[in-house]
Amino acid sequence: MYITAYSRITSSHVLLNGQPVQIERTDKDWLADIYGHLGIRYPKFFKMDMLCKAGFLAAEMVMPAIADVKRDEAGLTHDTAVLLFNRSASLENDTAYAHTITPADYFPSPALFVYTLPNILTGEIAIRHRLAGETVCYIDEAFHADTVYQAVADCFRTTPVVNVLCGWAEYYAGHCDILAVTVRRGREGLMPFTEKNLQNCYTNI
Amino acid sequence: MITAIGDNIFCSIGFGTKQVFMAICKGLRGTAGYADRFPQCEPVCAALIDRDRLHQMATEQLQEPDRYTDLEQALLLSVQDAVQQAGIDPAHPDTAFVLSTTKGNIDLLEYPDPRFEPERIHLWRTAQLVAGYFGNPNRPVVVSNACISGASAQMAAQRMLERGRYKTVIVMGGDLLSRFIVSGFQSFKALSPRPCRPFDATRQGLNLGEAAGTIIYRTEPHPAPRSVSLWAGSNCNDANHISGPSRTGEGSFQCLSRLIRHTAADDIAFVNAHGTATAYNDEMEAIALHRAGLQDVPVFSLKHQFGHTLGAAGIIESIVSMQALRNGTVLPCPGYENSGVSKALQIPRQMLHTSKKLCIKMLSGFGGSNAALLFRLNS
Amino acid sequence: MEEDLMLNLKKQIIEVLNLEEISPEDIADDAPLFGEGLGLDSIDALELIVLMERNYGIKLSDPVQSKAIFQSLKTMADYIAANRTK
Numbered sequence: 001m002y003i004t005a006y007s008r009i010t011s012s013h014v015l016l017n018g019q020p021v022q023i024e025r026t027d028k029d030w031l032a033d034i035y036g037h038l039g040i041r042y043p044k045f046f047k048m049d050m051l052c053k054a055g056f057l058a059a060e061m062v063m064p065a066i067a068d069v070k071r072d073e074a075g076l077t078h079d080t081a082v083l084l085f086n087r088s089a090s091l092e093n094d095t096a097y098a099h100t101i102t103p104a105d106y107f108p109s110p111a112l113f114v115y116t117l118p119n120i121l122t123g124e125i126a127i128r129h130r131l132a133g134e135t136v137c138y139i140d141e142a143f144h145a146d147t148v149y150q151a152v153a154d155c156f157r158t159t160p161v162v163n164v165l166c167g168w169a170e171y172y173a174g175h176c177d178i179l180a181v182t183v184r185r186g187r188e189g190l191m192p193f194t195e196k197n198l199q200n201c202y203t204n205i
Numbered sequence: 206m207i208t209a210i211g212d213n214i215f216c217s218i219g220f221g222t223k224q225v226f227m228a229i230c231k232g233l234r235g236t237a238g239y240a241d242r243f244p245q246c247e248p249v250c251a252a253l254i255d256r257d258r259l260h261q262m263a264t265e266q267l268q269e270p271d272r273y274t275d276l277e278q279a280l281l282l283s284v285q286d287a288v289q290q291a292g293i294d295p296a297h298p299d300t301a302f303v304l305s306t307t308k309g310n311i312d313l314l315e316y317p318d319p320r321f322e323p324e325r326i327h328l329w330r331t332a333q334l335v336a337g338y339f340g341n342p343n344r345p346v347v348v349s350n351a352c353i354s355g356a357s358a359q360m361a362a363q364r365m366l367e368r369g370r371y372k373t374v375i376v377m378g379g380d381l382l383s384r385f386i387v388s389g390f391q392s393f394k395a396l397s398p399r400p401c402r403p404f405d406a407t408r409q410g411l412n413l414g415e416a417a418g419t420i421i422y423r424t425e426p427h428p429a430p431r432s433v434s435l436w437a438g439s440n441c442n443d444a445n446h447i448s449g450p451s452r453t454g455e456g457s458f459q460c461l462s463r464l465i466r467h468t469a470a471d472d473i474a475f476v477n478a479h480g481t482a483t484a485y486n487d488e489m490e491a492i493a494l495h496r497a498g499l500q501d502v503p504v505f506s507l508k509h510q511f512g513h514t515l516g517a518a519g520i521i522e523s524i525v526s527m528q529a530l531r532n533g534t535v536l537p538c539p540g541y542e543n544s545g546v547s548k549a550l551q552i553p554r555q556m557l558h559t560s561k562k563l564c565i566k567m568l569s570g571f572g573g574s575n576a577a578l579l580f581r582l583n584s
Numbered sequence: 585m586e587e588d589l590m591l592n593l594k595k596q597i598i599e600v601l602n603l604e605e606i607s608p609e610d611i612a613d614d615a616p617l618f619g620e621g622l623g624l625d626s627i628d629a630l631e632l633i634v635l636m637e638r639n640y641g642i643k644l645s646d647p648v649q650s651k652a653i654f655q656s657l658k659t660m661a662d663y664i665a666a667n668r669t670k
């Protein structure tokens with residue numbers, strides 16, 4: 001297994017394959033500026049909650065690494081899995097949803113409720129990049145490279161998957177901490193997929 | 206292949222796999238109407254755990270029950286029962302815990318409780334407390350993958366066991382209802398005011414439910430006769446919409462066709478569908494079953510009896526499927542009378558006998574996720 | 585008055601549905617809201633039902649009836665003008 005690309009988005013930094021990416025600031029928010037920098041046109045981005053926006057952008061930066069994947073007549077690939085981990089699940093958006101059900105002003109918002117699950121991020125990534133394989137969201141107290149490594153290695157060992165998009169996607173209380181890594185079966189890429197390399201992708205900012 | 210050596214269901218119908226299964230065979234259900242159980246929410250038809258009974262059981266059977274939230278109490282009681290049945294040591298370093306839940310202690314968001322620290326709202330904290338209660342030294346795995354969490358958790362357990370690092374994995378799942386969850390589903394207009402009617406022409410939506418469930422898995426080179434093993438699992442995304450299922454049943458079809466490669470449609474005793482009784486889900490599953498060549502296999506849903514128990518659904522519905530296999534029965538599908546889906550399905554109106562040894566459990570969830578599990582009865 | 589309602593409705597829809605790259609001038613009164621036109625989806629439809637109640641005091645519970653009301657901005661505004669309680 002080899003790492004073919006990795007991206008990092010925090011509240012103040014963006015990196016691609018370990019190199020800082022300069023984001024031009026406007027009067028919009030941080031994630032909207034990253035969206036602007038990437039130059040994509042995807043109106044659904046603005047419906048997403050903060051966790052999905054941040055994770056979506058990190059995935060957007062690394063997905064060119066799987067551009068050569070096999071696709072069926074509908075343009076779907078069945079060979080790519082998405083395994084993401086985070087600490088706070090969808091708590092950031094859960095709090096926003098809870099504001100729409102206060103007793104005095106009770107108007108539950110379906111557009112917010114739909115994002116009160118952490119795996120919606122894997123769904124948004126799957127829709128955007130037409131990924132019809134396995135998608136799983138795990139919760140952990142912190143980023144543990146060994147845990148992420150094992151889950152990904154297990155996936156490669158037990159299924160015919162060719163690529164796995166994995167990483168850490170945490171967004172809570174204004175704290176943004178995203179790592180997206182594309183891992184490919186075989187021996188071509190930036191570096192071998194190991195616990196140590198995965199840890200370095202996370203730590204080196 | 207991993208083998209189930211103990212299990213427990215704790216739900217609106219009762220406590221204990223055998224008791225719950227017998228109740229289902231008698232035609233009982235846990236779904237009932239609640240007019241003002243959730244403030245500001247509209248009246249709801251749901252399958253709720255009796256909280257008084259829960260607290261009483263916790264007082265009688267748990268150490269320091271007041272240290273735990275209702276959900277944690279339910280998980281602890283469920284795991285404890287399964288552990289006793291299986292006769293294993295949950296503190297052994299070769300044993301790991303996996304938790305499946307969608308919202309955990311989310312009621313603490315609206316109703317903070319001074320007994321519980323702020324971190325209690327985190328799903329990893331719930332898993333740590335339950336594993337810690339049983340003295341387990343390993344970091345638990347937590348899956349929060351919408352309504353397919355129970356399947357993802359079992360697939361995670363299979364991979365952990367086949368890796369060889371662990372000998373036993375305790376897979377637990379649980380979700381309780383709250384104003385947070387009920388209000389959200391009502392905003393989706395997804396709920397039926399009556400006990401739901403899977404696949405039926407008059408279906409109006411789903412019922413929500415509460416449950417905790419546990420399955421203890423082990424790799425057994427020589428599984429005991431009448432034990433049930435998880436043969437294979439599959440998980441495929443529709444890549445279509447974050448809350449609506451694919452109109453062509455793409456993900457479900459892919460899951461089913463992956464499982465069918467291991468065997469033949471003729472060998473399958475029944476399919477336990479997700480069958481939430483929403484207009485779109487049931488139609489999608491009917492299409493997926495037909496595309497996979499499973500249209501002649503009996504199919505039923507348990508949502509009329511259990512309600513949709515979210516993170517627990519994949520666990521407790523798998524347990525009932527396993528129990529049905531052991532008993533050589535195909536369960537009926539109460540709430541179903543006339544087909545309301547575009548593809549004809551074999552939906553039993555009464556219990557049937559079967560001597561087939563395989564069954565499939567299907568699940569679907571928000572985020573475009575779909576899963577299916579293939580279970581085998583060992584002779 | 586009808587003009588004000590139409591303009592306000594467009595602004596509310598843009599805000600509530602997070603139509604970031606769209607301004608009121610971009611939304612034609614008669615353009616279909618679903619399918620083509622604005623291309624709104626099922627969650628947007630549910631959110632519009634909430635908007636009707638929160639801003640105009642109109643309770644919609646029948647999804648089939650709602651389809652006709654949400655056909656276009658014009659049909660929405662007409663329905664609101666006739667049925668608003670706020």
